[in-house]
Amino acid sequence: MKVLASIVSAGLSKFGKLDGLYAREIFAEAAKEAFENCPNLNPKKDIEALFIGQMSESYERQGHTGPLMLNWAGLNGISAFRVESACASSSVALRVGVMAIMSGMYNIVMVGGVEKMTHLPTSNNMEILASASDFPFEQWHGATFPSLFALMATAHMNEYGTTEEQMALVAVKNHENALLNPKAHMQKKITVQDVLSSKIVSWPLKLYDCSLISDGASCIILTKPELAKKFTDTPINIIASTQAQDSLNISERESLTTLNSIKLASKEAFKMAGLTPKDIDVAEIHDCFTIAEIIAYEDLGFCAKGFGGKLIEEGETKIGGKIPVNTSGGLKAKGHPVGATGVAQIYEIYLQLISEAGKRQVNGAEIGLTCNIGGSGATATVNILKRGD
Amino acid sequence: MSVTSIEQFYAFCSQKKLMGVKCEECGALYAIPKPLCLKCSSKKLSWVPFKGVGKLASYTIVHIPHPRFQNEAPYILGVIELEESVKLLARIKNVKPEDIKIGMPLKVDFEKSESETWPNWPRYFFKPI
Numbered sequence: 001m002k003v004l005a006s007i008v009s010a011g012l013s014k015f016g017k018l019d020g021l022y023a024r025e026i027f028a029e030a031a032k033e034a035f036e037n038c039p040n041l042n043p044k045k046d047i048e049a050l051f052i053g054q055m056s057e058s059y060e061r062q063g064h065t066g067p068l069m070l071n072w073a074g075l076n077g078i079s080a081f082r083v084e085s086a087c088a089s090s091s092v093a094l095r096v097g098v099m100a101i102m103s104g105m106y107n108i109v110m111v112g113g114v115e116k117m118t119h120l121p122t123s124n125n126m127e128i129l130a131s132a133s134d135f136p137f138e139q140w141h142g143a144t145f146p147s148l149f150a151l152m153a154t155a156h157m158n159e160y161g162t163t164e165e166q167m168a169l170v171a172v173k174n175h176e177n178a179l180l181n182p183k184a185h186m187q188k189k190i191t192v193q194d195v196l197s198s199k200i201v202s203w204p205l206k207l208y209d210c211s212l213i214s215d216g217a218s219c220i221i222l223t224k225p226e227l228a229k230k231f232t233d234t235p236i237n238i239i240a241s242t243q244a245q246d247s248l249n250i251s252e253r254e255s256l257t258t259l260n261s262i263k264l265a266s267k268e269a270f271k272m273a274g275l276t277p278k279d280i281d282v283a284e285i286h287d288c289f290t291i292a293e294i295i296a297y298e299d300l301g302f303c304a305k306g307f308g309g310k311l312i313e314e315g316e317t318k319i320g321g322k323i324p325v326n327t328s329g330g331l332k333a334k335g336h337p338v339g340a341t342g343v344a345q346i347y348e349i350y351l352q353l354i355s356e357a358g359k360r361q362v363n364g365a366e367i368g369l370t371c372n373i374g375g376s377g378a379t380a381t382v383n384i385l386k387r388g389d
Numbered sequence: 390m391s392v393t394s395i396e397q398f399y400a401f402c403s404q405k406k407l408m409g410v411k412c413e414e415c416g417a418l419y420a421i422p423k424p425l426c427l428k429c430s431s432k433k434l435s436w437v438p439f440k441g442v443g444k445l446a447s448y449t450i451v452h453i454p455h456p457r458f459q460n461e462a463p464y465i466l467g468v469i470e471l472e473e474s475v476k477l478l479a480r481i482k483n484v485k486p487e488d489i490k491i492g493m494p495l496k497v498d499f500e501k502s503e504s505e506t507w508p509n510w511p512r513y514f515f516k517p518i
Contacts, residue, residue: 122453123456123459124456126453126455126456127455127456130455134421135508136395136399136508136510137421137477137478138478139455139457140457140508140510140512141466141478141479141480141512141513141514142451142454142455142457142458142461142464142466142480143455143466143478144451144453144454144455146451146453147449147451147466150449150451151447151448151449151466151467151468151478152447153449154447154448154449154491155446155447155468155491158447158491199452200450200452200463201452201453202449202450202451202452202453202466203449203450203452203486204449205449249421249478250468250478251420251421251468251476251477251478252419252420252421252475252476256446256447256468
């Protein structure tokens, strides 16, 4: 096992409907928290580059957001890189940050993500989000994001007998966890019946199977492992950081019930860390739709193929279960400001591993995993984090 | 031999032809046209006529539509496994939501786009045989 880079601080804005704020101002909230939590860091002197994930300039008619986010974090002059990979934008930005540290070019960098979405009506959001799918061969034929995951859900139900009730349980669990997270977008306890009777979005997916359209930002401070102790007594080490792709168009994939990008990225991540899925104490998994969490359980190796529905049914992914998943509330209830999500997952695992997750703390968590996907799974990233010694 | 481009694919659709792409080196078939073979990286790709028949591999009933389809919801979207063993995403028409079943045989049909400006590709869709 090799430490690729160390996280020495992290920040997260409130997630939700943040009326009257612009993306840059929300990013500043996340940056302030990261700076405040790290008194030994002198941002202007120490930070050498910013890697920022943001999906779409359509939201605020604002492009070129690398330098913009840099300035609103109170920094100037240093390199800023904006990375776009749909809903995986900031976890891909993180990988670029990790590579920048490992290359030796930089010692200390900031990685973050942001999206401001809620000021636009649902139809605009549907169209902007759909832009991460294939325009001439998916969108042109009426595909929306929910519909692409619904196609996977129907196939999974047909092939493995997964039920709408099992999918609903993912939503119930993640809403329950969000009740314990003051930064979550939605704090509302729901039942399986609430999910099943909610409005159909794209059958078999109902409103409560879908994650939230949210505003929010996330950030972390990343350093070379040997510098970490200068900034904190409790650095969290990144011991694997991987990424894989699949075709943008779901019809060109080998299977509709497997996300091969997750399979490839997780296989490589476990190999890199010298660990197996059994070693993971807590995980944040991309639950843009409830079926996505179930498929990810299987493709990450938390259970055998086809048994994702059973895993949620047995309660093993709740806090207190064998492998707690989405203690933050996940995209489902914490919220899904798309560009912010990847690093927001890292933020949650960081809190868990430094034992600062409050009421949702997983006791004795030492090793955590994040799995972030972009689009309908054409991008997947997996990161494995471990408490430093 | 014409270029295996997206515009050419849709030009065939406007003649009611569903054309696929075949790699001349390794024989791989694609429903979505591309300039390089994903299996062997060959540049030698050419058009082949597809039969336009297949089976429904999965489906969804879209209630909250893509903004372009505002007036058509609910509509059925499917992934069709073509007889040539490649898949294509398309709308499924002429079938009631309660009658739709994975595995049902389907055949292709085409309709014109109402749009005068780009994009104005015709649309392929599938219906029961």
